[in-house]
Amino acid sequence: MKDIIEIAVAVVIIVIALRIFIKSIKKKGSGTCGCSNCSANCKGRKSPSRGGK
């Protein structure tokens, strides 16, 4: 029983870690690091020098 609980907890931890990892990659891939200067409104927007607004 103890082994099953341990395996279940480990699987949950690894799945959560993978989900966070994938989410972070997606977020970072859009060019934001999460700080207040780059998180607001600029996600996915092109810079003016590349034809964005």
Add this chain to the structure above:
Amino acid sequence: MIIAALLGNPNVGKTTIFNSLTGSNQYVGNWAGVTVEKKEGFIKGNIKLVDLPGIYAMDTYSNEEKVSKKFLESGEVDVIVNIVDASNLARNLYLTFQLMQFNIPIVLVLNMADVAKNNGLIFDIDKLSKLLNVSIIEVVASKKNGIDKLIEILQKGNFLKGAIDNDYHSLNEAEVYLKIEGILGKVLKKSDVRINFITEKIDNLVLNKYLSYPIFLFIIFLIFNFTFSWVGKPLSTLFTYGMNIFIFKGAENLLKSSSPWFSSLIVKGMLGGVGSVIVFLPIILSLFLGVSFLEDSGYMARAALIMDKFMRKMGLSGKAFIPMMVGFGCSVPAVMSARTLESEKDRKLTALLIPLMSCNARLPVYALFASAFFPGYESYIILSLYALGIVLAFIIGIIFKGTLFKKQEEPFLIELPPYKLPGFKNLLLHTWDKGKGFLKKAGTIIFSVSVIVWFLSNFNFSGMTDINSSLLASLGKLITPFFIPLGFGNWQNSVSLISGLMAKEVIVGTMGVIYGSNLASVLPNFFNPLAAYSFLVFVLLYTPCISLIATMKKEYGNKMAIFSVAYQLVLAWIVSFLIYDIGTLFMR
């Protein structure tokens, strides 16, 4: 829905007012160019407020001015909330006159009304309102005085629509200023103008031809000592001690009866990875406190002025110093703030040099290695890394200026805000604002990479195994030959550097999982001091994190992103190689 555009000269407090009106927490600073993108928020009563970058006029060519102009011309704006510095009305009203040409109602907000009064400037607001035919309100944004009244005006919605006598359409710049002077002459009730002598006296000293550089270096030295000797380091040691006693030992005791692999996942994988990074929180907060003090006091703009001479040698103006300073915090907003530069070549060159400014994500790596290999000299070692980044940026800048980015120099204009003693609450808020990003990373990316690294270091295709025959070891061994000439060629260090591409703090987290949580005592078995310094130089210079690569791609395209990654990788390898191999010659 009413759409209100927040506009005004740089550093007049637009974002402070935006935050007060919308309850947001956007970054503010006592220097021009903090906001480079429009940001949106909402006020009760169905009003959308758009914070635009600071501009001096509508007819210049930097990108933030284009952002503002395009937005006003889009026809979406119902009212312009024009923020002006009440202590410098003559210059600020020039933009107001240009805004009137858009035929959009204007609410003129005289911010810093307290500073104006202290300087002996008292205006007849009603008369000014009649002369310009705009609603006017005095506020002190830093103390939130007048904000409620401003909300009330915006909610009522009966705005006045620009000057009745709008013959300024045909006026040139000099004539507009003459007209402004005429208006101010009529509305100035009291003009016992008192010059800010304190600012003038400090500037005489800190901008002195001979003293400015020693003072600048002394200030940086003070901040480093504050961080690595006086406050940050002792607090971090205390924090590490507390973590070892309460968290690691506590978890080990709790998991005594568990299977060894499960205990290893929790203690080594989760706690070891996250814990080995989080113990540097006091150091990071101390550095942020120092930087926030410089920003809020008004010294940052002076630093840009002082550095103008050096920046010109790289083919950049002093204005590029601001993004570079931002780069010491995080390279992502720094590359974005390079948008404030006028020419495309300036923007690209600055963006390429920004990653050489050591961002705070590298700090846990520096602090760990400095305390493990150079105890007692931490400040000097870390200062030397920051200095190396700056010197290399200088050299690379000169090389790029002569090859890739040949261009004419552009003039440099910067506003020097008056000095002010930063408020304690604001300082703490700014420090926390920067520091919470670090905590967020510890709970997300560092946690996830630590668990993945634990898994890869305990398993291979045939199941659970010892670390040396794990998947992680196989991956690390593939690239280890690349690092052997640099003095740190083992697979553990190689995979740590790869994981650092996610975020540089992850290097420490990965090492925590691989080597164990007591890194400072374990690492000397795998490095000698010279190899440790060579490793730190590689961490300083090699390919930035993926957030920055994505930002480079977004701002300047694929070619620039690939070039940035490649040149930094080559530079890091060459400089680390030279340091290790020349150092080895001397140590023989």
